[in-house]
Amino acid sequence: MAPDTTPTINAALMAGNRRPLAGYRATHFLWACSDGVARITLNRPERKNPLSFESYAELRDLFVALRHAHDVRAIVIAGAGGNFCSGGDVHEIIGPLIALPAPELLMFTRMTGDLVKAMRHCPQPIVAAVDGVCAGAGAILAMASDLRYGTARSKTAFLFARVGLAGCDMGACAMLPRIVGQGRAAEWIYSGRSVEGAEAERWGFFNRLVEPDALVAEATAFARQLADGPAFAHSLTKSMLHQEWAMDIDTAIEAEAQAQALCMLTEDFGHAYRAFAAKTKPVFEGR
Incomplete structure (x- = not known):
């Protein structure tokens, strides 16, 4: 039998830089991990899966922690109930923001931006499985993923202008033009319109379209290929x-x-x- 040549890694170094995360227990969304492929499911289907202050913060912290997770090798993010994510919850986020002073507003916008940074800096490839409504911050979550599977019935909208905000939110003006091109990104962001799946695929936003019933399975199958790779x-x-x-x-x-x-x-x-x-x-x- 050949001798074991696997190098021994210092335990203190391992403790600080490699941590198990497959068994993570989420509070504000669903988390499951099998054989290195993790699935995040936004799970407020009765409201089309909006984000709250708490889910923003937990997602940010989870993606930061994933930098050190040796037992997670690819990630799928999806929504429950036939929709991906309707953005920030109108009543739980938008309403309270109106009453906040500038320092707290900046605290919020930096937190949402930190979520995108954490997604881009976690080492695992992220596959978004986008069905139905994908709006506002939901569109940003899809944009910040590495690959996007969609459906013909999906409707993706960067609708910030429609609520009186600039389109430059959470990195959209930097990232979206690199995905679909400057002119298409400008039209999409300025208009705030919903782009259906076939058009989003032609623009290159979606890597491919899948039947709704097969969406999560096919996104997970591709994530499995990535997890089985180097x-x-x-x-x-x-x-x-x-x-x-x-x-x-x-x-x-x-x-x-x-x-x-x-x-x-x-x-x-x-x-x-x-x-x-x-x-x-x-x-x-x-x-």
Whole structure:
């Protein structure tokens, strides 16, 4: 029997940087995790799954914690009851905001922005499964995901202008043009109109359309493919896709050279080569 060459990692280092999260117990939405694929389900179907102050904060904290979760390798976010998310709850958020002074309003808008930052900086790929209503902050959650599966009956609206707000909310003016193009993003944000699934797919917002009854299953199946892949390499791909927005080409090429060299040091790279040589399917371990 060949000796075990797996390196021993210092326990204190592990405790600070690798934590289990599959067994997380959510308070303001549903959470389930099986074999490295986690599913977040916004679960207020009677109101089309709006967000509250509490769910914003819990989602932000969860995505921050996912940076250290070694047992979660891909994430699906969906809504219950045939809708994705109707945005911030009108009565629980919008009403109270009217009465708040500027410092507390800025506290709120920074919290919502911190949720998007946490989604972009967590290493796991996020697949949004979007059905029905996807409006306001719900559209932002879909936008901030790495991939989006939709349905023909989905209606996505960045409706901030329709409630007297600027369209520059939670990173929309930075991220949406990179997904659908500057002109389409401007028209979508200025008008606040709902874009149906087929048009959103043509624009590139949705990666693909799926029948409603199969939506979550197909999004989860793709997340499973990602989870079964090289997790460390996927995390670097996500990081580079995000960071290279602000890089010139030379800087981006150098950053990718460094990232790829790191991947070549991983055990997964060796697994892939040996599997290729043996004409078998590689089994990736995420390290």
